[in-house]
Amino acid sequence: MESAEFLPIAPEVILLAGALIVILLLAIFDRPYREGGIVAFTALTAALIAAVFQWRALGDGADNLYFSARDVPVARLPMVVMDEYSVFAGYVIFTIAILGLAAAWRLVQTLGSRRAEFLALVLLGVAGVHMMTASANTIMMFIGLETASLAFYVLAGFTRERLDADEAAVKYFLLGSLAAAIFIYGGALLFAATGSTAFYGAGGIREFLSANIVTEPAILLVGMGLLIVGLSFKVSAAPFHQWAPDVYQGAPSGVVGLLAAGVKIAGFAALGRILIGALSSQIDDWAPVLAIIAGVSVVIGTLLAAVQDDVKRILAYSGVAHAGYILMAFVAGRDGIGAMWFYVATYALTLVGAFAVTAVVSGSRNGRSPLRDWAGLSSRSPWLAWAMLIILLGMGGIPFTMGFVAKVGVFTAATEAGYTWLMFLALFTTVVGLYVYFRVAAVMFMGQPEDDDAVVIPTASGVVIGLVAFSTILLGLLPWPLLELAGEALPL
Amino acid sequence: MALTWLILLPLIGAIVIALIPRSRRELLFPLSIAVTIPPLAVASWIAFTFEVGDPFFQFTVDHTFFEQLGIGWRLGVDGISLWMIVLTAVLFPLAIAASASITEQRKQYMVAMLILETGLLGVFVALDLLLFFAFFEIVLVPMYLLIGIWGSENRRYASFKFLLFTAFGSIFLLGGIIALAVLTGDAIGAITSFDLREVLDVRLSSTAQLWLFAAFGIAFAVKVPIVPLHTWLADAHTEAPTAGSVILAGVLLKMGGYGFLRFNMTLFPEATVDLAKGMALLGVVGIVYGAVVAIVQPDVKRLVAYSSISHMGFVILGLFSLTSQGLSGGVFVMISHGLVTGALFLLVGMLYDRRHTRLIGDYGGVATLMPIYAGFFLYMAFASIGLPGLSGFVGEFLVLVGSYLTVPVLAVIAASGVVLAAIYLLWAYERIFTGPITNPANEGLHDLGFREIAIIVPLIVLVLVIGIYPKPVLDRIQPSVDLILERIEATTTYEVPEYGSTPGGGA
Numbered sequence: 001m002e003s004a005e006f007l008p009i010a011p012e013v014i015l016l017a018g019a020l021i022v023i024l025l026l027a028i029f030d031r032p033y034r035e036g037g038i039v040a041f042t043a044l045t046a047a048l049i050a051a052v053f054q055w056r057a058l059g060d061g062a063d064n065l066y067f068s069a070r071d072v073p074v075a076r077l078p079m080v081v082m083d084e085y086s087v088f089a090g091y092v093i094f095t096i097a098i099l100g101l102a103a104a105w106r107l108v109q110t111l112g113s114r115r116a117e118f119l120a121l122v123l124l125g126v127a128g129v130h131m132m133t134a135s136a137n138t139i140m141m142f143i144g145l146e147t148a149s150l151a152f153y154v155l156a157g158f159t160r161e162r163l164d165a166d167e168a169a170v171k172y173f174l175l176g177s178l179a180a181a182i183f184i185y186g187g188a189l190l191f192a193a194t195g196s197t198a199f200y201g202a203g204g205i206r207e208f209l210s211a212n213i214v215t216e217p218a219i220l221l222v223g224m225g226l227l228i229v230g231l232s233f234k235v236s237a238a239p240f241h242q243w244a245p246d247v248y249q250g251a252p253s254g255v256v257g258l259l260a261a262g263v264k265i266a267g268f269a270a271l272g273r274i275l276i277g278a279l280s281s282q283i284d285d286w287a288p289v290l291a292i293i294a295g296v297s298v299v300i301g302t303l304l305a306a307v308q309d310d311v312k313r314i315l316a317y318s319g320v321a322h323a324g325y326i327l328m329a330f331v332a333g334r335d336g337i338g339a340m341w342f343y344v345a346t347y348a349l350t351l352v353g354a355f356a357v358t359a360v361v362s363g364s365r366n367g368r369s370p371l372r373d374w375a376g377l378s379s380r381s382p383w384l385a386w387a388m389l390i391i392l393l394g395m396g397g398i399p400f401t402m403g404f405v406a407k408v409g410v411f412t413a414a415t416e417a418g419y420t421w422l423m424f425l426a427l428f429t430t431v432v433g434l435y436v437y438f439r440v441a442a443v444m445f446m447g448q449p450e451d452d453d454a455v456v457i458p459t460a461s462g463v464v465i466g467l468v469a470f471s472t473i474l475l476g477l478l479p480w481p482l483l484e485l486a487g488e489a490l491p492l
Numbered sequence: 493m494a495l496t497w498l499i500l501l502p503l504i505g506a507i508v509i510a511l512i513p514r515s516r517r518e519l520l521f522p523l524s525i526a527v528t529i530p531p532l533a534v535a536s537w538i539a540f541t542f543e544v545g546d547p548f549f550q551f552t553v554d555h556t557f558f559e560q561l562g563i564g565w566r567l568g569v570d571g572i573s574l575w576m577i578v579l580t581a582v583l584f585p586l587a588i589a590a591s592a593s594i595t596e597q598r599k600q601y602m603v604a605m606l607i608l609e610t611g612l613l614g615v616f617v618a619l620d621l622l623l624f625f626a627f628f629e630i631v632l633v634p635m636y637l638l639i640g641i642w643g644s645e646n647r648r649y650a651s652f653k654f655l656l657f658t659a660f661g662s663i664f665l666l667g668g669i670i671a672l673a674v675l676t677g678d679a680i681g682a683i684t685s686f687d688l689r690e691v692l693d694v695r696l697s698s699t700a701q702l703w704l705f706a707a708f709g710i711a712f713a714v715k716v717p718i719v720p721l722h723t724w725l726a727d728a729h730t731e732a733p734t735a736g737s738v739i740l741a742g743v744l745l746k747m748g749g750y751g752f753l754r755f756n757m758t759l760f761p762e763a764t765v766d767l768a769k770g771m772a773l774l775g776v777v778g779i780v781y782g783a784v785v786a787i788v789q790p791d792v793k794r795l796v797a798y799s800s801i802s803h804m805g806f807v808i809l810g811l812f813s814l815t816s817q818g819l820s821g822g823v824f825v826m827i828s829h830g831l832v833t834g835a836l837f838l839l840v841g842m843l844y845d846r847r848h849t850r851l852i853g854d855y856g857g858v859a860t861l862m863p864i865y866a867g868f869f870l871y872m873a874f875a876s877i878g879l880p881g882l883s884g885f886v887g888e889f890l891v892l893v894g895s896y897l898t899v900p901v902l903a904v905i906a907a908s909g910v911v912l913a914a915i916y917l918l919w920a921y922e923r924i925f926t927g928p929i930t931n932p933a934n935e936g937l938h939d940l941g942f943r944e945i946a947i948i949v950p951l952i953v954l955v956l957v958i959g960i961y962p963k964p965v966l967d968r969i970q971p972s973v974d975l976i977l978e979r980i981e982a983t984t985t986y987e988v989p990e991y992g993s994t995p996g997g998g999a
Contacts, residue, residue, distance in 0.1 A: 335683075382600070398633060399626030408622065408670065412561070412684055415674050423670065427663035434659050438636065438652070446640055446648060480558050487560065 007057055008066045008082040008134065011047035011090055015127035018043025019120040026116035033115050037108070040119045044098045044126065051090035054082055064492050065136055065201055077198035081136035081492055085277075085337070088489030089133035089269045092345045096265065096352055097126045099467065100258030103356035105460040107254025107364040111158070118158060122258065125151030129262050133269035136204075138187035138197045141270055145183065145234070148266055149176050152259050156251040164367050168250025175233065175243040183230025189223030192216070199278035200492055209281045224286055227274055228293070234267035236316075237293050237323040238300040245308075248316040254364030256312065257355030260319060261348035268326055268344050276334055277491040287331045291414075291422050294331070297324025302429040305436045311358055311369040315351070318395060318436060321429060322347050325410050328422055332413035338487035339409030345486065346402040346475060350394050353468025356461050357388045364461075374440065376449030384455055385444045387469040392437040394472040397430055402475035405483070494538055494551050495567040495617045498577065499610055501530045502584075506606035509599060521592065524602040528585040531609065535581035542574055547971035549619065562677065562685030566619040571972035572823055575965065576616040576743075576750055579830045582954070583742045584609045586947050587735035590838050593845045594642055594733060601642055604634040605735060612743050616750060621669045621686040628711075628747060629662050635736065635744070643731040650731035657724035661714030665751075668707030672759070675700065691759060695983075698762050705763035708755050715748030716804045719778045729797035730850070734841025737793065741800050742834035746826045749807045753823070753976065757811065761980040764814070769899060771812035776902045778805030783912030787919070792843075793850045795920055796836045799876060802909055803829045809899075809906055810891035814980065815988055818894025819973035820966055825887030827958070827965065832875045832884055835951040839869050842944050846937055852923050854933070859925035861937040866925045868940070868948050873917040875955045878910050882959040886966075897989045 006013070018039055026036045058064075065078035101108075101122055108115050128148030135141040153176060157169025190205065191197050193216050198204040214220050229240060236244040248256050275286055301320030308314045326347070329340035361377065361384075362369035378385035394403035407430065411423045457465075475482060505527025512520055543550060549568030556564040569577065587605070594601050611634070614627030632655055640651030672691060673684040679694045696704070714721045725745075729737045757764045782801030789795040803825060810822030842865070843858075844850055859866035875882035878889070888910060896903040929935060940948075958965050977988050 378597075378600075393633065399630045404626065404629075408666075411666070412670050412674065415670050416683070420671065424663075424667050427667050431656060431659045431663055435652070435656060438655055442640060442648060442652070445637065483558060483561075 005066055007050070007054060007062070008080050010050040010054070011094070011130050012127045012134075014046045014050060015043055015123045015130075018046075019123040019127075022119045022123065023116050026119070033108070036116060036119050037105070040101060040123060041098065043123055044094050044101065047126075047130075048091065048094035048098070051087050051094060054087045054090070055084070058082065058084060058087065068201065077196060077204060078136040078201050079140045079198075080134055081200060082134065083492040084489045085269075085273070085491035086130075086134040088341055088486065089265065090130055092341075092348060093126060093129050093133070093262070093265055096261045096348045097122065097258065099349070099464050100255075100261060100352045102460040103257055103352060103359065103464040104254040104364070106359065106458040107252055110365055114158070118155070121151040121155055125155065125262060129266040132266045133273065135273070136199050136201070138184075138190065138199075138274075141273070142180070142184050142187065145180060145266070145270070148262065149180060152176075152263060155255050155259060156247055158255065159252045159365050159367075162250075162365075162367060164250040165252060168247045168367070171243055171250075172247045179230045179233030179240070182226050182233070186223045186226030186228075186230055189219050189226065193220035193223055199273065205278040206280065209279065220282070221285060224279060224282065225289065228271070228286065228289060231267050231271045231274075232293055234263050235271070235323045235326070236264075236320050237327060238297040238320050241297070241301070241317075241320040241323075244319060245313045245316040248319075249310060249312045250367045252365050252367065253312070253355060253359035253362055253369060256358070257352040260315075260355065261351040264319070264323070264351070265344055265348055268340065271330065272337060272340060273491055275330060276337065280333065283333050287333070287417070290327050290330050291419055294324040294327035295422055295425050297321060297327065298426050298429040299324075302432045302436065306432060306439070309371050311362075311371060311374060311440060312355075312367070314436060314440065315354055315358070318433065319351070321433060322395070324429075325407060325426060328414040328419070328426060329410040331419050331422070332417040334490060335416060336410070336413035337490050338483065339406070339413040341486035341489050342409050342479070342483055343406040345482065346394070346406050349468055349471060350391055350403065353391045353465055353472075354388070354395070356464045356468070357384065357391065360384065360455060360457050360461050360465070371440070371443050372450060374443045375447030377444040377455070380449055380452065381455040381457070384457060384465070387465050388444060389441050390469040390472050392441055394476070396434045396437040398434075400476040401472045402479060403472070404476060405479040409483070493553065494534055495553055495569065496565070498531055498534045498538070498581075498617065499567075499614050501534065502528065502606045502609040502613065505530075506603045506610070509602045509606065512599065520598055520602065524605070525585055525589050527606065528581075528588055528609065531613065532581040532585060535577050538569060539574060539578050542569070542571075542968060544967050545971055547571065547975035552619070560683055562673070562682055562687055562690070563622050564620050564687060565623065566687060567617045568619045569617055571968040571970065572750065572753055573616040574968055575823065575827050576746055577613055579746070579827055580609065580612050580616065580743050582950070583738060583830065583834050586834070586838065586950065587738040587742075589943065589947050590738070590841060591733070591735045592943070597641065601638070604637050605739075608634040608638070608739060612739070612747070615747050619688045621673060621688060621691065623686070625662070625666055625669055628665065628751075629659075631744065631747070632658055632662075635740070638736040639728055639732045642733040643736070644733075645731075646727070647731045650727040653724050654728040657721075658714055661711040661721070664707040665711035668704050668711075671707070672704055696760065701760040701763035702766070705756055705760040705767065708751065708760075712748040712751035712756065715751065716745060716808060717748070717801065718774050718808060719781050719801065719805075722778070722782075722801050725801060726794050726797045729800070729837075730791060730793045734837060734844070737797075737837040737841070738834045741797070741837055742830040745800060745804055746830060749804065749811065749822065749826050752808070752811055753819070753973070757976050758979060761983045764812075764980060765984045765986045768812045768814050772809050772895065772899050772902050775805045775808030775810075775812060776906050778802065778808065779906050779909035780805075780912070783909050783916060786916040787912065789916075790852055791850045792852050792920060792924065793837070793840050795852075795916060796833060796840060799913065799916065800829070800833055802913065803833070803876070806888050806891050806906065806909065809895050809902065810887075813891070813895035813898050813903075814977065814986065815894040815897045816970065816974055816977060817890045817897075819976065820969050821887050821890025821892075821894055823969045823973065824883075824890060824962065824965065828875070828883035828887045828955070831951050831955050832872055835872045835948060835955070836869075836876065838947060838951075839865065839872065842940065847934065852920055854931055855924040856931060856934070857925070857927050857929035858934060858937060860929065861934065862939040864939050864945065868952065869925065870921060871952060872955070873921055875959070877913045877917055881956070883955045883962075884959070886959060886962045897991065
C-alpha cells in the first residue's frame with residue numbers, strides 16, 4: 001500500500017487496531033480495565049487527529065478517490081473517498097464517540113469481565129460509522145453499515161440479565177437487518193440501472209447519469225427509493241421508526257446516547273453521500289420523496305412524543321421528529337449540506353447529553369426512565385436540572401441555543417428550495433415539540449420528588465453533561481465557526 | 493456600544509446573582525435590586541442624549557456575524573423603541589423590589605427575572621430580524637418558569653397556556669422572517685439577509701406583503717393581545733407572581749404593539765393600508781370587550797388583566813388609524829399603560845401578600861385601615877381611566893383625535909371605553925375600599941410600609957409628569973412615527989389626512 005493511501009483509511013485502521021489491543025489487554029492479558037479505557041480513548045482521539053490531518057491534506061490538494069480497481073480497463077471505480085464531507089463526518093463521529101464513551105463509563109465499570117467486548121465493540125461500531133461516510137461505493141457503504149450495525153445490536157442488548165434489553169437487541173437486530181437488506185437491494189437495482197456500484201469516477205454512477213439517458217428509469221427510481229427507505233430506517237424517520245422507542249427504552253441508558261447519535265450520523269451522512277454525491281442529477285425525483293418523509297416524521301414524531309410517559313421514549317419519538325427536520329435540509333441539495341451538518345452535529349451532541357442525564361437519573365444499566373424518576377429534580381440536584389433544561393431548550397429550538405440555529409438553518413434551506421409548506425408544517429410541530437420538552441421541564445421543576453436523596457453524578461457523566469449544556473449555549477451564541485466549517489463540508 | 497451594554501448588563505447581573513453562595517443568602521435580595529440599576533442608568537443616559545427630531549436609528553451598533561446568511565448584531569433606537577427600553581428599565585427594579593414575598597428558590601427566581609429583562613431590552617433594540625426573533629422568543633422561557641414555579645394555585649395550566657399560545661404565534665413570525673430574508677436575499681443577490689435596513693429597501697409584491705403581514709401580525713396579535721387571541725392573558729396575569737404580572741402587562745404586551753409599528757407597518761405598507769380598517773375594528777372590539785368583561789370580574793387581578801386588553805385596544809386603534817396623532821397616541825398609551833397597569837398590579841400584589849385572596853367580595857372598607865394604599869389605588873385608577881392631567885389621558889385623547897380623522901365611527905365607539913373604564917375601576921374601588929369593614933378577616937390589615945411606598949411613588953411621579961407635560965416624550969416619538977407614515981405615503985396611494993384638510997374621511 002502506498003503511504004498516500006494510508007491517510008484516507010487512517011481513522012478506521014487506528015480504531016480497529018485499538019479494538020484488537022483492548023481485547024488483547026483485557027481478555028487475554030487480564031490487565032485492569034482502566035488500561036482498556038485508556039487505549040479506547042487514545043484510539044478515538046488518534047482517529048480525531050487523523051481526521052485533522054486529512055483536512056490539511058485536502059487543503060494541500062490531496063486526491064479524493066482511493067482504492068480504485070486498476071485492472072478494469074474502462075472504469076476506475078474507487079472504493080474510498082476522502083473529501084471535506086467525510087472528514088467533517090469524522091470530526092463529528094469521533095467527538096461524539098469520545099463523549100458518549102465517557103458518559104457510558106459508569107456502565108463500563110459495572111460490566112465485570114465483559115467490558116473488553118464492550119470497549120472493542122464501541123471502537124468497531126465507530127469505525128463502521130466512519131467507513132459509511134467515507135465510502136465511494138455502495139458495497140463499501142454496506143460493509144460499513146453492517147460493521148456499525150452488528151456492533152450496535154450487541155451493545156443494545158449488553159445488559160443481558162434484563163429481559164427488555166434482550167428484547168430491544170432482538171428487535172433492533174431483526175428490523176436493522178431488514179433495513180440492511182432493503183438497502184443492498186436498492187444498491188443492486190442502482191447497479192442494474194447504471195452499471196456501476198461506485199458513486200464517483202469515470203464510469204461511476206454520477207458520471208453515468210450525467211452523460212446518459214437512463215433506459216430503465218423505473219429500476220433507477222425503485223433502487224433509489226429502496227436506498228432511501230433503508231437509510232430512513234437507520235435514522236428512524238417515520239414511517240420507518242417503530243424500532244427506535246423500544247430499542248432506546250430497552251438498551252442500557254449508559255450507552256443509548258452513543259448508539260442513537262452514532263446511527264443518526266451514519267444514516268444522514270450516507271444519505272447525503274448517495275443522494276447529493278452520486279444521484280445529484282436526480283434531485284427532482286428524490287427531493288419530493290424526502291420532503292414527504294420529512295413532513296410525516298416531524299408530525300408523527302412530535303405527536304407521539306407528546307403522549308409518552310418515559311423520558312427515553314420521549315427522546316426516541318422526538319428523535320423521529322428531529323430526523324424529519326434534518327431531512328428538510330436535503331431537499332435543498334448541495335445548498336442544504338451546511339445546514340444538515342450543523343443540525344446533525346449539534347443534535348448528536350444533544351442526544352449524548354440528554355441520555356447521559358437519563359443514565360444519571362434512572363441508572364446507567366436500567367432501561368426505563370419513567371417521568372416520575374424526574375419529579376422535583378430541581379430540588380434534588382439543581383445543576384443537573386438546569387443542565388437538562390438547557391439541553392431540552394436546545395431540542396425545542398429556543399433562541400440562543402444551538403438547536404435554534406440548527407432549526408433556522410434547515411428551515412431556511414427548505415424555503416430556499418421552494419418547500420415553504422414543509423417549513424410551515426415543521427414550524428407547527430415545533431410548537432408541539434415545545435410542549436413535549438417543557439413537559440419534562442415542568443416535571444423537573446414543578447413536580448414533587450418521591451424521595452429527597454441527592455443525585456449521585458459520576459464525574460465522567462458530569463463532565464459530559466456540563467460540556468453539552470455549555471456548548472448548547474455557546475454554539476447558540478457563537479455558531480459561526482461551526483457553521484462555516486459545516487458549509488465547507490461538501491461531498492465530492 | 494451603549495445598547496450592547498444595555499442588553500448585557502442584566503445578563504451579567506444574572507450571572508452575579510447565580511454565583512452568590514448559599515452562605516451569603518441575605519445578599520440576594522438587595523443585590524438583585526442593585527443589578528437592575530445599571531441598565532436603568534444606561535437607559536436614562538440614552539434618553540437624555542437622544543437627539544430630538546432625528547427620526548432615524550441612533551446609537552446604532554452594526555456588527556455582521558455571518559456574511560453568507562446576512563446575520564448580525566445590529567442594534568439601534570428610535571423615538572419609539574427609546575421609550576420601550578426606558579419603560580423596561582424603570583419597571584424591573586420596582587418589580588424585583590416588590591418580590592420580597594418570594595421565599596422559595598429565590599435565587600432561581602431572580603435569575604429568571606434578569607434573563608427576562610435581557611430578552612425584553614433586546615427585543616426593543618434589535619435591528620436584525622433573526623436577532624429580534626431570538627429575543628422575542630427567549631422571553632418565553634423565564635416567563636414560563638416565573639408563572640409555572642412561583643405562580644398561584646392554577647400555575648401549571650396557566651404557564652402551559654401562556655407558552656403554547658405565544659409560541660404558536662411566534663412560529664408564524666419565524667416563518668415570515670425566514671421567507672422575508674429569502675426574498676431579500678434574492679433581491680440583493682445573497683442567500684438571505686436579516687438586516688432590517690436591507691429588508692426595508694426591498695419592494696415586495698402586494699401578495700407577498702399580505703402573507704407576510706399576516707404571518708408577522710398573528711405573532712404580534714397574540715402578544716398585544718388582540719381579541720380573539722387574548723385568552724391566554726387573563727390566566728397568565730392572574731396566576732403569575734406580582735412581578736410577573738407587572739412585567740407581562742407593563743412590557744411584554746408592548747412587544748406586540750412595538751412589533752406592529754416596527755415591522756408590519758414599516759415593512760408592508762400596502763398591506764397595512766389595505767387592512768387598516770379591519771385592524772382598527774379589532775382594536776375597538778378589544779376596547780369594548782375588555783372593558784365589559786372587566787366589569788363583571790370577581791377577581792381584582794383578572795379585572796386589571798382585562799382592562800389591559802381594553803387599553804391595548806386603544807394602541808391598535810391608534811396605530812391603524814394611520815394618522816400622526818393616532819400613531820403617537822398609540823405609543824403614548826403603551827408607555828402610560830406600562831406605568832399605570834404595572835402600578836395597579838403592584839398594588840394588587842401588596843394586598844394579596846397581606847390577605848392571600850384576590851376576590852373583590854372578600855374586601856370592603858379597606859380604606860379606613862389602609863388610607864395611603866387606598867389613595868395610591870384611586871390615583872392609579874384615575875390614571876387608568878384617563879383623567880386629564882394624568883398620563884392615561886394624553887395617549888387615549890391623541891388616539892381618539894387621530895382615529896376620528898380616518899375612522900370616525902370607530903373613534904366614537906372607542907370613546908365608550910373611557911366610560912366603561914370608569915365603571916369597572918371605580919366600582920371595584922367602591923367595593924374594596926369604601927363602606928364599613930364587612931369581613932372580620934380584614935381587620936388586621938396594616939397600611940403600606942416604607943419599601944412599598946418607595947416602590948409606588950416613582951410611578952406616581954412619572955404618571956403625573958408625563959400627564960401634565962408630555963412634550964418631551966411626544967417630541968421624540970413623533971419624528972419616528974411620521975417617518976413610518978411617510979414611507980406608507982411614498983409606496984402607496986394613501987395620504988395621511990390632517991385636521992383642516994379633509995372633513996373626517998369615510999369610515
